[in-house]
Amino acid sequence: MTRDDPNAALPRPLAVHLEEFAEHLELHGGRSKHTIRAYRTDVRSLLEYLAATNSDAHIADLDLDILRSWLARQVASGAARTTVARRTSSVRTFTGWLVRTERLDHDPAARLASARAHRTLPAVLHAEQALEVMESARSGAAQLDPVALRDRVIVELLYASGIRVGELCGLDLDDIDAERRVLRVIGKGDKERTVPYGVPAAEALDSWLRSGRPHLASATSGPALLLGKRGGRIDQRQVRTVVHETVTAVPGAPDLAPHGLRHSAATHLLEGGADLRVVQEVLGHSSLATTQLYTHVSVARLRAVHEQAHPRA
Structure with a gap:
């Protein structure tokens, strides 16, 4: 169990509840370490x-x-709406646990309301810009430099599959089904899903596995698909650097994090006619409402569908 800071100004009786709540989340919550810490x-x-x-x-x-x-008090101190919304969610989870464990006889947060967090969408690549980014990565890997081959796989897979950066870093060699061109991805809450990828990503993967990974692999590599320069599993910070450097090399392209490539993938799927529920499955969203907020459809796409489907268009 992770212990609280002994110097924290929290009476021991209350600290015990906090410790046991954190232990419950670690053992039964199915939440990430980052979420538990928050x-x-x-x-x-x-x-x-x-x-x-x-x-x-x-x-x-x-x-x-x-x-x-x-x-x-959080609002008065200038906390962002997203922060207040998250703290409200944390407290609801805590008070619900207090009731279930019979530490409280009723839930004081049952009638607690807070403003919804604003959902802001990240910048997104135009389809032509995405192709230029992929071509830039392919050109950089032309000399078969192991790091360049890896960097190409990073941007190709993020854009081809729409997976999260943490999911990408967690991929192992046996998570790749090259014959069917699909990834086995472990997402939030340890939920597993299968995500397809295209021919260019398959070619990048093949080059990496044949001519890149063997040169970086070491005793610390284990089954990790993507490796850092020292041979260990690549981390999210390294992936963010790769995406930033690759995308900004394309004139006019917005500066994106890996999440921006994920959003670009979802947007381009919708603009290409993909069903919203298919995009939901690809992204690993438990709720369709999340997908609706996360993705957007271009005005041109909306107009085309309207003209095709509406009898008075």
Whole structure:
């Protein structure tokens, strides 16, 4: 179990609840380490606020007024809407757990409301720009330099499959089905899905596996598909650098992170006529509503569909 900072100003009775909640998330929540860390931080903030209102406070003193007052202080301190929305979600998860474990007899967050976070879309490549980015990566790999071959695979797979950067870094050699051209991807909540990729990505993968990976592989490589220069599994920071350098080499292209290539892939699928539920499956979204917010369809595409389908177009 991960222990709290012993120097933190949190009374021990409240700290015990926080520790056991974090342990529950680690063992049963199916959440990433980053998410668990964020939940711990948010709940700690709430419990510290509770302790500040009453030095003898117990968990039973956590009520709707305390929750609302704590959130109001977040807003007053300038916290972004996305931050407030996340903290509200963290607290709801915590109070729900308190009720299920019979530490509270009712859920004080049941009537807690907060403003929805604004959903902003990242920059996206035009289809022609995406082709130029892929061509730039292919040209860089023409001399069969192992790192250049790897970098080409990175941008090709991110754009071809729309997978997340963490999913890309987590790919192992046996996650590649070259015959069917599909990836076995472990996404959020350890959910597994199968994602297709195209011929150019297949060619980039083949070149990497034949002429690139063997030159970087070391005793620390294990089954990792993509490797850093020292032979270990590549990390997300390295992938972000590769994407930034490759995309910005194309004149006029927006500066993208890996998430921008994911968004570009989804956008171009929709513009090409893909069904929204197919895109949902490719992206690994549990809710179609998430896909609807995450992707957008060009005005030209909307007009074309309207003209084709509407009797009065």
